[in-house]
Amino acid sequence: xxxxxxxxxxxxxxxxxxxxxxxxxxxxxxxxxxxxxxxxxxxxxxxxxxxxxxxxxxxxxxxxxxxxxxxxxxxxxxxxxxxxxxxxxxxxxxxxxxxxxxxxxxxxxxxxxxxxxxxxxxxxxxxxxxxxxxxxxxxxxxxxxxxxxxxxxxxxxxxxxxxxxxxxxxxxxxxxxxxxxxxxxxxxxxxxxxxxxxxxxxxxxxxxxxxxxxxxxxxxxxxxxxxxxxxxxxxxxxxxxxxxxxxxxxxxxxxxxxxxxxxxxxxxxxxxxxxxxxxxxxxxxxxxxxxxxxxxxxxxxxxxxxxxxxxxxxxxxxxxxxxxxxxxxxxxxxxxxxxxxxxxxxxxxxxxxxxxxxxxxxxxxxxxxxxxxxxxxxxxxxxxxxxxxxxxxxxxxxxxxxxxxxxxxxxxxxxxxxxxxxxxxxxxxxxxxxxxxxxxxxxxxxxxxxxxxxxxxxxxxxxxxxxxxxxxxxxxxxxxxxxxxxxxxxxxxxxxxxxxxxxxxxxxxxxxxxxxxxxxx
Amino acid sequence: xxxxxxxxxxxxxxxxxxxxxxxxxxxxxxxxxxxxxxxxxxxxxxxxxxxxxxxxxxxxxxxxxxxxxxxxxxxxxxxxxxxxxxxxxxxxxxxxxxxxxxxxxxxxxxxxxxxxxxxxxxxxxxxxxxxxxxxxxxxxxxxxxxxxxxxxxxxxxxxxxxxxxxxxxxxxxxxxxxxx
Numbered sequence: 001x002x003x004x005x006x007x008x009x010x011x012x013x014x015x016x017x018x019x020x021x022x023x024x025x026x027x028x029x030x031x032x033x034x035x036x037x038x039x040x041x042x043x044x045x046x047x048x049x050x051x052x053x054x055x056x057x058x059x060x061x062x063x064x065x066x067x068x069x070x071x072x073x074x075x076x077x078x079x080x081x082x083x084x085x086x087x088x089x090x091x092x093x094x095x096x097x098x099x100x101x102x103x104x105x106x107x108x109x110x111x112x113x114x115x116x117x118x119x120x121x122x123x124x125x126x127x128x129x130x131x132x133x134x135x136x137x138x139x140x141x142x143x144x145x146x147x148x149x150x151x152x153x154x155x156x157x158x159x160x161x162x163x164x165x166x167x168x169x170x171x172x173x174x175x176x177x178x179x180x181x182x183x184x185x186x187x188x189x190x191x192x193x194x195x196x197x198x199x200x201x202x203x204x205x206x207x208x209x210x211x212x213x214x215x216x217x218x219x220x221x222x223x224x225x226x227x228x229x230x231x232x233x234x235x236x237x238x239x240x241x242x243x244x245x246x247x248x249x250x251x252x253x254x255x256x257x258x259x260x261x262x263x264x265x266x267x268x269x270x271x272x273x274x275x276x277x278x279x280x281x282x283x284x285x286x287x288x289x290x291x292x293x294x295x296x297x298x299x300x301x302x303x304x305x306x307x308x309x310x311x312x313x314x315x316x317x318x319x320x321x322x323x324x325x326x327x328x329x330x331x332x333x334x335x336x337x338x339x340x341x342x343x344x345x346x347x348x349x350x351x352x353x354x355x356x357x358x359x360x361x362x363x364x365x366x367x368x369x370x371x372x373x374x375x376x377x378x379x380x381x382x383x384x385x386x387x388x389x390x391x392x393x394x395x396x397x398x399x400x401x402x403x404x405x406x407x408x409x410x411x412x413x414x415x416x417x418x419x420x421x422x423x424x425x426x427x428x429x430x431x432x433x434x435x436x437x438x439x440x441x442x443x444x445x446x447x448x449x450x451x452x453x454x455x456x457x458x459x460x461x462x463x464x465x466x467x468x469x470x471x472x473x474x475x476x477x478x479x480x481x482x483x484x485x486x487x488x489x490x491x492x493x494x495x496x497x498x499x500x501x502x503x504x505x506x507x508x509x510x511x512x513x514x515x516x517x518x519x520x521x
Numbered sequence: 522x523x524x525x526x527x528x529x530x531x532x533x534x535x536x537x538x539x540x541x542x543x544x545x546x547x548x549x550x551x552x553x554x555x556x557x558x559x560x561x562x563x564x565x566x567x568x569x570x571x572x573x574x575x576x577x578x579x580x581x582x583x584x585x586x587x588x589x590x591x592x593x594x595x596x597x598x599x600x601x602x603x604x605x606x607x608x609x610x611x612x613x614x615x616x617x618x619x620x621x622x623x624x625x626x627x628x629x630x631x632x633x634x635x636x637x638x639x640x641x642x643x644x645x646x647x648x649x650x651x652x653x654x655x656x657x658x659x660x661x662x663x664x665x666x667x668x669x670x671x672x673x674x675x676x677x678x679x680x681x682x683x684x685x686x687x688x689x690x691x692x693x694x695x696x697x698x699x700x701x
Contacts, residue, residue, distance in 0.1 A: 229623070
């Protein structure tokens with residue numbers, strides 16, 4: 001194997017000079033604060049907050065940009081725990097399992113303790129995954145340096161196949177969403193031949209659709225419209241009281257194995273291309289229920305249930321970044337947005353990044369560690385103040401987000417064309433929600449599409465267009481074959497499970513976890 | 522059967538078939554290279570065919586479900602998972618039969634389009650402030666004096682902060698407009 005380009009030790013040290021500046025530290029703090037505020041508002045997701053604020057990072061250095069964006073990401077993940085505990089409504093989809101035990105705790109007067117457990121579990125889960133990122137990142141990157149077109153094509157297909165798991169109850173709708181993402185990704189000039197595709201004579205489309213404009217529309221403005229459609233702007237929340245946040249410190253010791261197990265699950269699931277924090281928390285909660293000594297108490301306000309969910313969803317962040325930074329393949333839709341933001345900065349995530357810019361990788365790693373510490377401090381000291389966010393009238397909040405979406409889309413290239421792309425994407429996102437079609441596969445396919453196409457065509461051209469010979473290379477590759485088998489398994493498993501559960505009595509009331517969430521009809 | 526009665530899966534399926542057909546049509550004139558590897562239409566055409574097949578599958582599954590009298594996610598490709606499902610607070614949630622807030626959505630969408638048209642033609646700050654006030658009223662903000670004053674002040678602050686944050690800070694060139 002190729003020697004590890006960036007040693008593990010260097011990742012812990014080299015980036016400090018980039019991070020230890022008042023601006024960067026302030027940006028991390030601001031990111032966590034903004035993330036917590038946005039995450040605390042039910043319906044406003046981490047995807048939305050990161051996507052809407054990406055344009056503001058364009059004038060920053062890559063380290064500053066990643067500092068603020070990861071701060072927002074982690075902050076929103078924690079912020080989502082607040083409404084999950086206080087009003088039984090997850091702030092972000094990744095917090096949906098936190099409602100199951102968090103809200104019952106809150107109802108019996110332990111809201112502060114529940115939030116404290118959430119903060120501490122998030123901090124420990126997040127920190128664990130960052131340490132894994134620092135250790136496993138260079139190794140994975142060194143391994144991936146040997147990847148050729150066949151391997152990259154296989155990994156991109158794997159990323160798309162996880163759509164089977166993130167598509168809710170209907171796999172065909174997930175596939176359709178991904179196909180539309182692939183189609184949108186082909187708009188513009190073909191990278192290999194220079195011919196224009198699907199541009200309909202529009203000069204502005206020659207460079208392709210701006211990824212960030214599409215994401216801001218789909219996750220930003222479309223979600224505002226969905227919230228309005230679901231009448232969330234008319235809701236006046238009545239949160240439970242918060243007291244005794246620090247009492248949760250005593251819970252950490254008895255929960256240590258829950259946190260450890262959930263952190264490992266979160267990191268591993270997060271690292272699988274296409275999975276993400278929501279799936280991680282669902283699997284972690286399910287595992288905890290299976291191994292719990294008192295499974296009957298889970299769902300009635302058991303700290304272990306809340307801890308399992310919150311540890312895993314924050315741990316997924318490091319896992320997802322591991323895949324994104326070392327392979328250049330996004331772990332979930334949020335890392336797809338981060339990937340887009342880094343590419344705008346001129347940074348190309350992938351194995352060579354660990355070799356060519358160790359300092360930047362190290363700074364990202366350190367930013368994540370600091371963001372987790374900020375999350376701990378702000379979360380423990382500021383929980384009761386963040387809960388006030390639930391009082392902010394939506395009649396002010398939604399117009400504000402709309403203005404941010406439109407201004408951000410214009411700021412991408414100083415062009416109103418991007419604003420119209422954003423608006424059309426918002427319409428598409430809203431229609432997807434109406435037709436119960438998941439949006440995450442579209443975003444993943446939009447960023448994976450060019451990787452998939454370029455490597456497929458490179459592979460074909462290596463064999464003069466011979467499909468059989470190309471397929472032979474793919475299946476004889478030590479990476480390609482296992483990855484393709486895993487892909488086949490990911491597609492087949494849900495269907496096999498579905499067939500095994502065809503007993504109608506068992507199906508009553510059952511839902512796929514990806515379908516569970518605030519219904520926005 | 523009226524359009525309203527058609528299940529949304531059937532409507533979606535038909536639209537995807539049309540979209541797939543459109544992709545095939547739009548790439549029909551793309552010149553193929555010497556080999557399949559140099560054909561720029563390879564992926565769009567594969568995706569077009571995929572959309573047609575998926576659309577047909579979606580419609581077919583929906584028709585089969587209707588024929589069998591099966592509703593909701595209770596179909597062959599649903600993915601049951603033995604996990605507890607959170608009980609949602611239903612204060613603001615609709616069931617499938619309840620109409621959504623279409624009127625407000627359309628009103629807000631119209632305001633957004635007017636805002637986009639105005640912001641970069643007439644003037645960003647003025648249009649933004651006007652949009653925030655209009656959107657607040659469309660969303661049902663109370664119309665007593667105090668609420669309106671708060672809304673207007675908020676709108677002006679948002680307009681100035683957005684202008685400074687996005688355009689002054691990022692040095693993005695704004696079109697020269699009659700109203701700043």
